[in-house]
């Protein structure tokens with residue numbers, strides 16, 4: 001009895017396997033580099049990050065640290081240009097969305113669409129929204145709802161998570 005049941009299952013399995021195999025030969029994996037990849041695309045080990053980053057950048061970007069208020073190099077920096085992720089170089093913010101919030105960290109009221117992910121963060125007994133780089137997952141800072149118009153948002157970002165590219169050097 002069991003023998004007669006097993007046999008058709010075996011046949012079906014072989015048929016299925018050959019079907020899947022022929023299908024995968026007909027449609028090879030996407031190797032087109034121009035097609036955008038969704039999600040976090042840059043994943044390195046802690047050791048690899050340590051080779052690329054300073055100790056401060058590593059502690060903030062990879063370990064979700066925070067630089068001391070008013071200590072960062074871009075807190076009161078208002079030159080024209082773009083701010084990139086210090087981890088992977090993705091262009092995150094334009095200088096025309098940066099403003100002086102007085103909070104002690106660089107503040108922006110908007111970011112370049114698609115470059116930042118937001119996550120609920122309940123660490124340190126607070127209810128905040130963490131923002132990370134969409135490409136490398138690096139911790140950037142937090143977003144608060146006390147920013148200026150038109151968004152009403154304040155992206156409060158660690159200077160150490162950013163690099164600045166001046167318009168005049170482009």
Ligand SMILES: [Zn+2]
Pocket residue numbers: 085086087088089090133134135136137138
């Ligand atoms: Zn990044």
